[in-house]
Amino acid sequence: MSTTTTTNLPHHLKPKDISTESTSASKLSQKTILNLLNTKCNTSLQCLKLAYCLTLRTGHFQDHYVAGTLVKCYANPHFNNFGFALKVFDYVLNPNVFVWNIVIRGCLENNEPSKAISLYHLMVAANSRPNKFTYPPLFKACTITHAIEEGLQIHAHVVKHGLSRDGHIKSAGIQMYASFGRVREARRMLDGEGDSDIICWNTMVDGYLKCGDVEAAKELFECMPDKNIGSWNAMISGFAKCGMIEEARKLFNEMDKRDEISWSAIIDGYIKGGYYKEALEVFNEMQREDIRPRKFILSSVLAACANVGALDQGRWIHTYVKRNSMRMDAVLGTALVDLYAKCGRLDMAWEVFEKMIEKEVYTWNAMIGGLAMHGRAEDAIGLFSKMQREKLKPNEITFVGVLNACAHSGMVDEGLAILDSMKNVYGIEPEMEHYGCVVDLLGRAGLLKEAEELISSMPMEPNAAVLGALMGACRIHGHVELGERVGKVLLELEPKNSGRYALLSNIYAKAGRWDDVEKVRRLMKERGIKTTAGSSMIDVGGIVHRFKMADSSHPQKKEIYLMLDRIFERLHMEGYSPKTSQVLFDIKEEEKETTLRYHSEKLAIAFGLLSTEPGTAIRIVNNLRVCDDCHSATKLISEVYNREIIVRDRVRYHHFKNGKCSCKDYW
DNA sequence: CTAGGGTTAG
Secondary structure, rough: OOOHHHHHHOHHHHHHHHOOOOOHHHHHOHHHHHHHHHHHOOOOOHHHHHHHHHHHOOHHHOOHHHHHHHHHHOOOHHHHHHHHHHHHHHHHOOOOHHHHHHHHHHHHHHOOOOHHHHHHHHHHHHOOOOOOOOHHHHHHHHHHHHHHHHHHHHHHHHHHHHOOHHHHHHHHHHHHHHHHOOHHHHHHHHHOOOOOHHHHHHHEEEEEEEEOHHHHHHHHHHHHHOHHHHHHHHHHHHHHHHHOOOHHHHHHHOOOOHHHHHHHHHHHHHHOOOOOHHHHHHHHHHOOOOOOOOOHHHHHHHHHHHHHOOOHHHHHHHHHHOOOOOOOOOHHHHHHHHHHHOOOHHHHHHHHHHHOOOOOHHHHHHHHHHHOOOHHHHHHHHHHHHHHHHHOOOOHHHHHHHHHHHHOOOOOOHHHHHHHHHHHOOOOOOOOHHHHHHHHHHHOOOEEEEEEEHHHHOOOOOOHHHHHHHHHHHHOOOOOOOOHHHHHHHHHHHHHHHOHHHHHHHHHHHOHHHHHHHHHHHHHHHHOOOOOOOOEEEEOEEEEEEEEEOOOOEEEEEHEEEEEEEEHHHHOOOOOOOOOOOOOOOOHHHHHHHHHHHOOOHHHHHHHHHHHHOOOOEEEEEEOOOOHHHHHHHHHHHOOOOOOOEOOOOOOOEEEEOOOEEEOOOO
């Protein structure tokens, strides 16, 4: 190793920076400096700077081992100083393979995959011979940047250097090929010379599943000479991603030992597939097995809770977070705000929101969206202004929330002004979704003509959602002709969406055009479209109960139906009359009334009245929009039984209290 | 020579 000489110095140092050799620093050994770099310098940038100076003063910078370690420390993503790491690397004269490897890996860890590839080219040009440490990060870089040509070339280099036996390289290569959709090349690597171990097999299993080749994955999984927990987990998450949740569950059940990844794979699979109730059941099972959930699982479970209205479960998680003093970061906090807002507890949502320190735009969006769902337009707009006072830039989603708020309370002028300001003030081009909100706003307010005009002034062709909003307005205001016109377009645009058929036949039914109702029904049958069954969920004591129309699967069905009859006796005394125009088919009036009586929402309310203490609020989550009849019946129930009833439908909330609803019958 | 969290979740 060379001692300090001025000729060997990094070129940015002037000779006068270098003190004479008499300092004690020069006596520091290589070992001491390395020790310093590998301990304190990993956490303290100040120490690192000091160490850097020391290496320069003592001449140890010329030692590749020291220089490489120095680059590695500066490349620590936690310091956010990768630019300087590259600078330090530049000062290294004739870097050896060790230093090259470190800097290439550093690029990857600092989200600069293309830089990794270009540095590799420099390395090759500099005639530094790569070793087995060089390639895994390069394959990864190609995977991230989807650089197929580069990937193939790098693979060729691996072969040329005789490194294709290495397991680390193999698994990175397999992963790369699979990400390109080239499972055959991936498999060739797996079966090639050298040791393929469990991790390589697991990577291949994962690759097959990511490419949708379930059969190949199954076969490999079956015939692998050895398996570890990762093999099972790869199959489970892969099945879940392919939408094969039952298969995933089957494997999950067969496992004898499960880790956190197994649990979160299956829970997430359920959530992604929309099986929120099942996700929560598995989460509870996980608790019983004493697995300590960490933040990621908790955030996704909170999303499931929010979707089914499992307030108690969500609250439990909130307590768990506090009790374990987990950091309330933006993701977790936003999930809680969303949970409370979606469960009808704006007060709690607000409390969490206020206390949060790390708010991000999407946190504000969740709160604004929550207020919008509850029809609290003024508050939503107020928060929108506050957000700007705090110098936060609203994004597209923010405007969806604000415009929705306007739509839900009929604030036409405000909504139009906001749409206008998007482009003129915030420089955000309104997208289809924003126009959809405003079409909805105008349509609900009965301004059908204006809504149509807005659609034709849009810079893009209206999609099904926009037309759906217009058609919804036609239903509310009884515009049969326009509704029919839009409906026909919509049925061709989205022939598989049962909701569109329901809406059209609803428009006809309202106008008494039963022949046309029948036609729509026949069309659905011909096309094999099934109506989405309405269902209502209610959370009682932490357990979510789900009811369908005229459901008879609940263990307490007898009591529930008895209760329902009693409820209607009392409602009739209060002057209730069923809104039979809600029923789509031309059947006798009495039959219509029975159909209405067993709507899932009413079953859930009856169950709620039966199984909760008098005076407590009842919370219901509907998968569809509330119907007119359920709306007026629920208003009356809230008065007669003196209960607050909070119903969430597909797009908004209804707070029923003392015979009134928070939506002021505008929905 | 020194260095790899090489697979599976979010």
